[in-house]
Amino acid sequence: MENGTKVGLQNGKIALPNGTKKEVILVTGGSGYLGLHLIEALAKGFSSQYDVAYTYQSHPPSPELHQKLPNVHSFQVDLRTGRGLDIISSTLGHPRVVVNCGALSVPRMCEQDPEAAMAINIPRSVVEWLLSQDMSIPPLLIHLSSDQVYEGDKSFYKEEDETKPVNVYGKSKVASENYVKSNYSNYAILRSSIIYGPQPVVPVPKSLPLQWIDRVLSTGDGEGEFLVNEFRCPIFVTDVVRVVELLIAKHADGGMKLVLNLGGPDRLSRSDMADIVAQVRGYKMELVNRVSTLSMDRGVVSPVDTSMDVTKLVAVLGITLTDFATGIALTFNDKTSVLPKKIETTQLTTTYNNNTNITNSN
Ligand SMILES: NC(=O)c1ccc[n+]([C@@H]2O[C@H](COP(=O)([O-])OP(=O)(O)OC[C@H]3O[C@@H](n4cnc5c(N)ncnc54)[C@H](OP(=O)(O)O)[C@@H]3O)[C@@H](O)[C@H]2O)c1
Numbered sequence: 001m002e003n004g005t006k007v008g009l010q011n012g013k014i015a016l017p018n019g020t021k022k023e024v025i026l027v028t029g030g031s032g033y034l035g036l037h038l039i040e041a042l043a044k045g046f047s048s049q050y051d052v053a054y055t056y057q058s059h060p061p062s063p064e065l066h067q068k069l070p071n072v073h074s075f076q077v078d079l080r081t082g083r084g085l086d087i088i089s090s091t092l093g094h095p096r097v098v099v100n101c102g103a104l105s106v107p108r109m110c111e112q113d114p115e116a117a118m119a120i121n122i123p124r125s126v127v128e129w130l131l132s133q134d135m136s137i138p139p140l141l142i143h144l145s146s147d148q149v150y151e152g153d154k155s156f157y158k159e160e161d162e163t164k165p166v167n168v169y170g171k172s173k174v175a176s177e178n179y180v181k182s183n184y185s186n187y188a189i190l191r192s193s194i195i196y197g198p199q200p201v202v203p204v205p206k207s208l209p210l211q212w213i214d215r216v217l218s219t220g221d222g223e224g225e226f227l228v229n230e231f232r233c234p235i236f237v238t239d240v241v242r243v244v245e246l247l248i249a250k251h252a253d254g255g256m257k258l259v260l261n262l263g264g265p266d267r268l269s270r271s272d273m274a275d276i277v278a279q280v281r282g283y284k285m286e287l288v289n290r291v292s293t294l295s296m297d298r299g300v301v302s303p304v305d306t307s308m309d310v311t312k313l314v315a316v317l318g319i320t321l322t323d324f325a326t327g328i329a330l331t332f333n334d335k336t337s338v339l340p341k342k343i344e345t346t347q348l349t350t351t352y353n354n355n356t357n358i359t360n361s362n
């Protein structure tokens with residue numbers, strides 16, 4: 001099913017009024033949290049050069065989304081089988097860039113259904129479809145992986161550290177990375193930590209991490225539990241979008257083989273995150289219920305410390321990452337927020353220069 005096409009079709013391809021054909025950026029899994037943020041930003045920032053399209057599976061575009069992003073094309077695709085992908089190329093032509101956000105992204109659900117986790121999270125259908133396109137330069141594939149590829153038994157993982165996942169979600173992400181590296185020649189793999197930020201252009205139904213903490217603290221009923229000993233480097237969603245935009249801008253010559261840790265600048269425990277939310281939002285710090293073990297079983301083993309060294313990300317893309325306190329204030333659009341002093345983070349030692357070779361796959 002294709003919606004939202006506003007430009008005339010010529011021989012099955014988009015035809016602009018002057019006869020030039022725009023290139024296509026496709027976001028697979030574009031109906032999810034990150035995907036919706038991406039299609040909104042890409043439609044605004046890249047629309048003169050690219051047509052933006054996305055895929056969904058169970059969440060078709062709402063009338064509100066059509067109204068807000070009228071020129072974005074949507075297609076129903078099942079990533080397990082690839083059904084629906086050919087309609088994209090026959091309608092819009094070959095994509096120049098694919099950002100793969102499609103995933104079974106909830107670790108507990110992956111644990112319950114490992115077969116589905118592997119079938120959806122390994123982008124076999126997307127890669128086979130891209131390889132079937134007759135293009136001199138293979139389209140750039142930006143593939144979302146996870147910090148949960150790491151075992152979580154040390155701090156500040158580097159890209160070249162061993163991957164040793166402790167749950168099915170992490171295993172499916174390692175398998176997805178290996179699949180891309182072995183079968184494709186123009187890719188960027190992004191090992192993302194928790195992505196936080198505001199709701200996208202149309203709200204997603206799932207619980208978002210910051211909004212959940214805020215709700216727990218604002219009700220003040222002490223319901224939530226915050227681990228003092230599980231560490232992550234949460235990244236602001238706008239920074240993730242910026243990373244994708246910068247990678248697209250770099251893609252021109254093909255042959256990219258890049259693996260990047262995608263995390264924010266702060267290594268934080270779950271209770272650190274709640275403390276900072278309380279400070280920025282003006283809640284009492286006593287409301288943060290700090291625990292070392294959750295009383296509730298999450299149904300999945302979670303790696304303890306997947307904090308990442310993001311020096312390579314910063315050096316390769318020249319990006320400035322948003323600190324967590326600022327990200328909270330921006331999320332809630334809270335101009336009166338009092339930002340806490342900069343959080344102490346361990347000094348990173350690795351140095352990369354800005355010309356770090358993007359063909360180095362680690
Ligand atoms: N959000 C985070 O904190 C975070 C952290 C680390 C890594 N990541 C990774 O970043 C990527 C994007 O995350 P997200 O939070 O945006 O995920 P999300 O909200 O769960 O969205 C997942 C997307 O995948 C699609 N999808 C699921 N099963 C599918 C299938 N069988 N066929 C086709 N599409 C299917 C969904 O489509 P429908 O909804 O239409 O069914 C949706 O568009 C994922 O790879 C995730 O693992 C996210």
